[in-house]
Amino acid sequence: MTDLPNYYHAVGRNNNTTAGDHSTTNNIKKNNQPQQSTLILSNNETNQDDHNPPASTYMEIAGIHGKPYREWAGDHKKEEQKASDFDYEDRKDTLPVPSRFGGYCNHGSVTFPTWHRPYVMLVEQAIGEAASRLAADIERANPQEVGLWVPEAQRLRFPYWDWAALKVRDEGLPPVLIDDEVEILVAGDQTEVIRNPLSYYTYQGGVPPDFQDELSPRTGMAYFSSWTRSFRHSTEDPVGSTNKEALQQAVRGTVDFVRSQLGLLFNMGDDEDPAHAFDRFSNSVIQSNDVFEDEEPITPLEVIHGRIHGAVGGNGHMSSPDYAAFDPFFFLHHSNVDRIFALWEWCYPDYWMGDGYRDPNPDVDRSFVWTQERGTYMQVYNEQILPTGARGALYPFRLENGEYWNSEQARFLGTSAYPKYYSYDEFLGIKVDREASAEERRAARRRIYDFYGFNPSTAAAKTNRASWSHIPVRSSKEAGLPELFKEINNFRIFVVAVQLPEHAFNRTYSFELQYNQGTESRCIGAVTVFARPDHSPCKACAKRRSFGSITHGAIPLPFSLVNDLIVKSRAERTTATFETTATDIIKTLSAALVDASGKLLASARGGDEAPTVPRERVASSTVIPAKVALYTSGVAEKIGDANHPVHLFDWKRHNDLFPSGWRAEDDEAI
Template sequence: MTEAKKHVIVKPFDKVELRLPVEVLLSNPTYKKRRDLFLQGFAVVQSRDASDPKSFYAVAGIHGLPYAPYDLLPGEKMSPSDWNKSETTRWGGYCHHGDILFPTWHRPYVLLLEMLIYEAARNIIYDDKANNYPAGSETDEYKKEVEKIRMPYWDWASPSTLTNGVPSILFDEHVLIDNPTQKDVRIRNPLRAYTLPVDLGSLILVGDRSNPAQRPYSPDSTTPYTPKGYATVRHPDDNYISSPDATGLNVVTFCSSVFRPVLYQVLLVNEWRQFSNHGDGEKEPQDENYGHYSSIEVVHDAVHDSLGGTGGHMSYPDIAGFDPIFFLHHSNVDRLIAIWQACHPDVWIIGNSYTEGTFTQEVDKYIDENTDLTPFRKSETTYWTSKLVRDIKTLGYTYPELEKNHQPRELLRSMLSYYHSTLYLQYHWRLTLTVMKNKVGASFQIRVFLDLPTANASTPISSPNFAGLISIFARGKETQCANCLRNANAVVHGNVDLTSCMKRLFIDTNPEPSGDVVTKSLEPSQITLVAVLKDGSGISLEQAGLISAQYWIFDEGPEFDLEYENWTQKLMGQVYPPQTSQ
């Protein structure tokens, strides 16, 4: 009798092990056996048939396209409240974006792939059809190492990234692995790309689909079409091949001007609602929250933007999950969330009804810590919830920064020092922006330049006048959904740190306060905002849906001090809409 099929259960690991930086896992000889098993396990998961719920295609598809139910058993019916193709006002993917469950939903998502890679790697040893792991002391070492496999993370804001960009191994076509009976076995690198086993997307081709030397899609700033047999790409060139140089240079620029300064401020946010997502519904800054207009999702969006470029999969929410680097990125996002939790241990989810909707979650339906994080099952009949994934150690992993039992204040100080891009400057200048998320119907950027009134979409971000940007990680019109149409007024809050650019251009950052009056050293007319689509073309700020842009000065004290009693923020001026003189 054939055994009935069962659902995929996301199982926590029995023992807590470290998630390592991807550079450490892949290059440190200490972890060579673990590295080789991880790469082989990942390759196995990628090789599975698209119909297998344990395949990389099925797991990647949870995030967006192909808008299909995950792990639906034969004879099992979808819930009447689930998304269906006739709904033009609802997101067809499972992922939470723009709401309070963004951090916690992605936690079991990464854990699912981590578990599948671990299981596949374990089977390589224990179901050893090739006889590569014969009984003996060396195989015993592999058996010990396989139990320590966890998803590595890529710290896109680290000093190493600031210097080197994306680790080169993430672009290598092949890697060499060992086993007890063979050395330097050449396999395809599963971290470089994933080849689509079926057509993905619906845009019209501009060339011959059988000719990889032609772009298979129209680069019109919406979701790219990827035919069967094509690999995922990052900053593709005219031959639809990833460009490591373009990706690396872009990431280095983003690291210095966006990732590090924004992340520094994110760590100081002390409320879950603002920390957790880029669209908490507020239209005005909150004076009592230093980190307002910074969130873990805002900086997350910028990482997607920096890696994908024009036509790269990471730039588009519907297909980002198919690039393997997505999971290294989200492992790092999870790391930063866990660190933030340790810095603010008493802060947690307070439920609300501000949601964009998902495959199983109706738009603007109440969500809280007990909301099911579908489709991630804890058992055949239950799903993981935010409450259940709050403590990562119960899931069987942790991160290097959390190994020691730091006091929250001590850990926060350590992380701020690590990511602080302008140490020991008393005054920090920041531009806050509020943008309508879905007006454009595509992903785009708003770039900020100082003392360059002629700046436009063609002005390179390598310009010394470039201060930073915010990335709007929005779905294209080809895949518009629930919320994108119904929730037309959804907003994204972001901020750009102007301080480093001001120093570079010799603009005074140290005005002398006199009572409640601050002498301005930067005027609104010196700040130029440029909206740029993914194809590089410019649009007006009104077309981009910019609601407001204001700049502020923060007094952090003569030396960095969390207890500085005059730690304050002052509104310095309004950049958009421009104020007319009376």
Template sequence: MSHFIITGPVGSQTEGAPAPNRLEINDFVKEEEMFSLYIQALEIMYGSKQEDLISFFQIGGIHGLPYIAWSGAGAEDSAEPAGYCTHGSVLFPTWHRPYVALFEQVLQKHAAEIAEKYTVDRPRWQKAAAELRQPFWDWARETVPPPEVISLDKVTITASDGQKKEVDNPLRRYRFHPIDPSFPEPYSNWSATLRHPTSEGSDAEDNVQDLTKTLKADQPDITSKTYNLLTRVHTWPAFSNHTAGDGGSSSNSLEAIHDHIHDSVGGGGQMGDPTVAGFDPIFFLHHCQVDRLLALWSALNPSVWVNSSSSEDGTYTIPPDTTIDQTTPLTPFWNTQSTFWNSFQSAGVSPSQFGYSYPDFNGLNLQDKNAIRERIAQVVNELYGHRLRKTFPFPSSLVAAGAPQATTKDLSPITTATTLATIPHALTTEQGLSEKNADGTPKVESVAPVSKPISTEYWEWTARIHVKKYAVGGSFSVLLFLGAVPENAADWRTSPNYVGGHHAFVNSMPQRCANCIGQGDLVIEGFVHLNEAIAEHAHFESFDPAVVSPYLARELHWGVMKVGVIASGMCHM
């Protein structure tokens, strides 16, 4: 059979860049031509028959259900249904790169066809179509997307006759036609994608207010995690995936932060479950940002790329117990009629091989790694470092520009403080944390991992969280608090004492995914950086252990909540 070749979008050029830019969504919605074409192109993808290879449904389904071969990749190689899933793998960042490029390629193809139909100033629309790229949502800078993404049912575009026109907003939701029989409940009850659904029944609606409150509450945690990822993590295993054992960076992986966004946006809806997340239109905005962070991190760590690792039980197309590395085929993404893209071919801080770039790299000589690193360090500090600088003095050698000198091998571990807590009974059985205290309660460690005199001594406090990924039976969050915890768990995420959490993005049907079955006892790792919250709540003059250790032992509380579950519970020491 003939296979669909992934090239990414083609055509046009951005001045000073190797390829047209993907734009941040808040900027993108202001671009009349691109936004109008984008909305219409999405509608064409939505309207295609769900069995069509390049329909929105089929492309979204590559990520999970209905667990069928796409474009013949693995159709004859697998004895039983399984997914292409590479979550929890060193291939996580690179697998999603050609995936988003495929979506972007189809999107731009439709935009170019639409532009040809404009009867007013057609060359302007043709140019916009050639430059059109999938936008990204920089949630590290602004966790709440614009109304065009989360709240407007209608948007205004310029139609082919040059007139303004109000149309249904395809960024708001995708409507299934029909609901696929592979979907389990509650997804089998919902005719369209939902975010923070009001119920599990067919009458469910989005709870935009709850979604917005959740995302706003998460802003400090997400920004801090992103900044620490880009400035403190320097090995591929620690950067690429959420499996425990980060090499001592005491910072979250790209996948762990990615999981946080999925759970916070989904709130019990499709985005919170890998089996159906790809059907929510916000998925591709999110994953463009994930890919952008891969580009930024690569610019700061130019000599680091995919390492060798075990495939464990494998996937639909990756055999079990084999070595995976940067040459492993990233199925189902064909680059010729007989071969697939791999991580080595997908490398690049500005991956023009897929026809796109990011504004952060405009005007740079991509062969000058030092210049790129210096510029991106400045970008990272300006975009994401401001919260740290405002809250407490941050040593200059630990910011992005000096990240290579701030590796954990240069720093000495100092102390560990352990606090005891119980998970609310309504939300747990033997689930949750892999380590327990003597009384049987799960354990959380608050760690002050590093101290190195620079101009003055500096202590950083971080909570390290280990959990069994599949213990709860779905996506869940470990939430941390400094001070009193609301009795009603529905108020946890918006409590002023909520300081952050670790979020597990979990397949609700792991028995249908070979990779997930093999990871049944997988322990994943996450971190919550506590200094900003300690400064806000305790108003200490320093972070010295003599002051902070007893404070955390007294005030640090936590609990576990399954995503989408509203239950009452109390989190105790």
């Protein structure tokens, strides 16, 4: 008898040929419809470990992302493949720690968005299968409701929560994502209050034995070995709790930051190197920056996603990559990350990782391959990444034929793409599974960055033009832009570029940029590093740690703030130059490094006039940012076409923000 493989194919909701739309969680506010009820009930169903098949339990699916570092139950092998399998009874696998099985990590890699796509499809599939079973059971027990539950269950797609929607600034998370109980519709047009599976997850059978507390050198931070359920913004308490007020404050307070960063992400031009553009968009490390030096600053999707992890998690599960997926919000978050990916790849269909990237210097004939030790036991040290073939495998997710997904198959949601059986609801007139012309895609980009409040044309029209008259912009003709583009005279955007050591503090932390003027002090932007601790068994993270990987981000300065500072700079000086204006802006800025629990680790004050940090409080070079510098860019518009995206050009780097150094506010930073 042959040994048949025990696969759980991650193929999404392929129960019919119709691609259902993911919709926002705003559509499940009242939970009074059969589809909404089956979403809640099926989530609760997958939380049970006696669920069949085992691979579709929430514990198994969440465990793919990090702890407990064991092979996913849905990816068992044929007999001839089992030689490489992890075995808890084999000491070569378990000793020393980290073990031979190093997880499935695809962070800091061009595969970040493509790997997480079948991951979201997997949870949608498991919940969809449970929903169909539950709906069928309800109709069998209630013949008068036949046709009411099963069709809605078939149409069910896992929702997303749009953390960049403007109303989040006022409303924060909706009750259905934070209340521990929820009222749903049940058979017979009755309602019932049940446990809310979108708020928290309780470990079935107790906390896994290899869960470890994540500690700072002196105090406990997160008691993952004791907490029997997931928490957000918990106190440092072995019992654990969710501080809803702190959670909502953090979520509301991060909206403007990520909106401006998303706006800049959709401001990429049409003439970039395709592989480099996808690298800049997709992941925190931006490997191709090694040869594309001093590129215009941008915040990759992975880094924006890390900010949401930190804001929702606080001192809790979402802030730690090893435990994040055990918070049910993880998949609502990643469904929205996938939605942003779908929008971006629809807008920029020609930008793709390809087989690698080339040196941009036309006089140098060099090409480079994507590499990463991606963390699985099946991959060799520093293996090449390709979009297809064996080196493109997105472990552990398999297709119907038993082969692994690859990045090329994970691309796009249109009808000509590899079937995924879902799309997203319409956004600003954009439907990501529909074909469009190049001009339609360009017009959509402009609507997107305008929606996120990052439209340089609109900002330029609101500036005090007389005060900006000394701000130089290179002519579009001199810069070699297309003939129909014309620069906006005496106007530039201001962006702070940030590069942070990924493993500086042995956990997730943030760089927060602050504006200070008189008695006013407020945070105007942030870049979050979503990092595992040193003791994590993740081999991909260990590899990045060994070569000192850097997380890239950018903080666009608010247009209105820059205008006010330029007006003030002109008023206070008899003569103002571009350089003196940049200096005046820098000296109003300061920064802080804080961990996910809010602990202040280090700080810095901007400008040459800031006091020098005392020698005994100077922060270690291993934890401070690798770069914090001010950049500005000119803006060109297409003549006679208000729907065409602007072109950012004539980028200039100005001074570093913190020449007086970083002060260690906690001994951990020394």
